[in-house]
Amino acid sequence: xxxxxxxxxxxxxxxxxxxxxxxxxxxxxxxxxxxxxxxxxxxxxxxxxxxxxxxxxxxxxxxxxxxxxxxxxxxxxxxxxxxxxxxxxxxxxxxxxxxxxxxxxxxxxxxxxxxxxxxxxxxxxxxxxxxxxxxxxxxxxxxxxxxxxxxxxxxxxxxxxxxxxxxxxxxxxxxxxxxxxxxxxxxxxxxxxxxxxxxxxxxxxxxxxxxxxxxxxxxxxxxxxxxxxxxxxxxxxxxxxxxxxxxxxxxxxxxxxxxxxxxxxxxxxxxxxxxxxxxxxxxxxxxxxxxxxxxxxxxxxxxxxxxxxxxxxxxxxxxxxxxxxxxxxxxxxxxxxxxxxxxxxxxxxxxxxxxxxxxxxxxxxxxxxxxxxxxxxxxxxxxxxxxxxxxxxxxxxxxxxxxxxxxxxxxxxxxxxxxxxxxxxxxxxxxxxxxxxxxxxxxxxxxxxxx
Numbered sequence: 394x395x396x397x398x399x400x401x402x403x404x405x406x407x408x409x410x411x412x413x414x415x416x417x418x419x420x421x422x423x424x425x426x427x428x429x430x431x432x433x434x435x436x437x438x439x440x441x442x443x444x445x446x447x448x449x450x451x452x453x454x455x456x457x458x459x460x461x462x463x464x465x466x467x468x469x470x471x472x473x474x475x476x477x478x479x480x481x482x483x484x485x486x487x488x489x490x491x492x493x494x495x496x497x498x499x500x501x502x503x504x505x506x507x508x509x510x511x512x513x514x515x516x517x518x519x520x521x522x523x524x525x526x527x528x529x530x531x532x533x534x535x536x537x538x539x540x541x542x543x544x545x546x547x548x549x550x551x552x553x554x555x556x557x558x559x560x561x562x563x564x565x566x567x568x569x570x571x572x573x574x575x576x577x578x579x580x581x582x583x584x585x586x587x588x589x590x591x592x593x594x595x596x597x598x599x600x601x602x603x604x605x606x607x608x609x610x611x612x613x614x615x616x617x618x619x620x621x622x623x624x625x626x627x628x629x630x631x632x633x634x635x636x637x638x639x640x641x642x643x644x645x646x647x648x649x650x651x652x653x654x655x656x657x658x659x660x661x662x663x664x665x666x667x668x669x670x671x672x673x674x675x676x677x678x679x680x681x682x683x684x685x686x687x688x689x690x691x692x693x694x695x696x697x698x699x700x701x702x703x704x705x706x707x708x709x710x711x712x713x714x715x716x717x718x719x720x721x722x723x724x725x726x727x728x729x730x731x732x733x734x735x736x737x738x739x740x741x742x743x744x745x746x747x748x749x750x751x752x753x754x755x756x757x758x759x760x761x762x763x764x765x766x767x768x769x770x771x772x773x774x775x776x777x778x779x780x781x782x783x784x785x786x787x788x789x790x791x792x793x794x795x796x797x798x799x800x801x802x803x804x805x806x807x808x809x810x811x812x813x814x815x816x817x818x819x820x821x822x823x824x825x826x827x828x829x830x831x832x833x834x835x836x837x838x839x840x841x842x843x844x
Contacts, residue, residue, distance in 0.1 A: 396462065396556055396610035403461035404450060410443040410461030414505060417463045421554045429529045430549040432468055433476050434508035442505045457502030458617055464499060465549045465558040468509040469516055470601065471590035472496050479592050480524035481514045482720040483708050493590020494625065495559065495601050495618040502617045507555055511545030514722050516561060516594040517701070518542050519569055519793040523724045528781055533575040534818045537778040540570030543604065547574040550604050557614050558604045563594045564693050565797025567602050568809035572773035572821025575811050577838065578604040579611045582828050583804035584629040587622035595700035598801040608838045611808070612636070615831065637832035641840040642675030647766035651686045652796055656775040663813040663820040664772050670844045681762050681769070685755050690791060692755060693798040695735060695748035702732025727787065752802050759803040763827045768837050772796060773809040773821030796823060806831040810838050
């Protein structure tokens with residue numbers, strides 16, 4: 394059953410919000426000890442919320458767009474009364490004192506927050522193995538990583554523990570785990586969704602977005618959480634059209650050959666099968682060239698290091714939590730040290746400013762490609778998820794992000810959806826579009842999902 398259909402069923406008395414919640418609670422109790430998708434679950438508060446929604450529906454009162462849907466939240470997004478740890482010992486005992494804008498909007502539309510999902514510590518990682526609370530397993534490929542940093546959110550959706558989950562995407566942190574877990578994930582246009590209440594990894598890249606099992610879940614959530622927020626000056630004032638309805642034959646797709654060249658052959662084959670189906674529907678598919686693929690990762694990580702170092706200076710142990718350098722894991726410490734080094738006055742021109750120049754170059758190139766096509770299609774992640782506990786060098790881990798950081802560097806919308814599998818391991822198809830064309834991506838996803 395699609396998410397939108399479920400909402401209508403709840404509103405039409407075909408299912409109660411409490412019944413929907415109970416089903417997910419049973420699944421969480423049965424699976425979470427093994428999967429470790431949720432760090433914290435608040436059953437009592439969730440049932441109180443569900444009963445309130447059911448009572449209002451029974452009395453004929455208005456209910457919101459998310460009425461009765463169960464939602465997991467990545468542990469770096471503030472939810473009042475929940476532990477907002479960013480999966481770090483630094484904030485292991487920090488309780489949210491307010492709701493982030495996205496959470497306030499979800500509650501206003503009668504979504505039910507069930508708990509906080511696992512993640513890479515402070516979102517610094519691509520595997521959800523750096524969490525202070527232990528790694529998350531991949532429900533769709535047991536024994537392998539679920540991706541990261543929003544791995545807990547993707548795993549929660551894949552394991553049937555919630556209708557929708559929120560993640561944050563800095564360089565692919567929604568799309569990467571969506572690909573590995575075989576679900577759908579959406580990174581909005583930069584500024585479409587408020588970042589107020591999000592614990593920053595890199596503020597000029599970060600965007601909050603949804604993960605779900607179907608396109609209607611993504612669209613419904615985006616309709617609720619998007620829009621201008623006076624507390625976040627980066628948000629977009631104009632209303633975005635998310636309900637675009639275009640047939641595949643009316644969409645011009647571009648495929649960047651360099652994206653396929655850096656991707657494992659087995660994944661390329663799965664992507665090509667999906668492209669063939671899209672072409673069979675009458676869609677035009679053109680080949681594109683992108684000459685800066687080797688520039689994207691170093692540009693992204695240089696900026697990431699500097700912005701992360703700046704964001705972590707408030708975790709000094711004085712106001713709340715522990716001093717971050719005293720208790721954090723090796724990847725977080727690596728990024729702090731690198732950011733501190735690059736931020737030195739005598740080095741900023743050599744590294745950071747040149748990275749900003751490279752970012753502008755990449756953005757112009759991507760915008761140029763998108764002038765000729767509506768959607769850029771390709772693999773989400775260039776390699777299959779490794780097995781839990783397998784040791785990777787930092788650059789090997791960073792290589793997961795080579796195809797996803799581009800959207801964050803350019804500020805464009807991007808999404809991942811299932812494209813098939815390789816020996817039972819899910820593979821994701823990534824869709825990227827012009828800034829503000831989030832609805833175009835959703836429309837394309839609907840068409841592709843029906844193939």
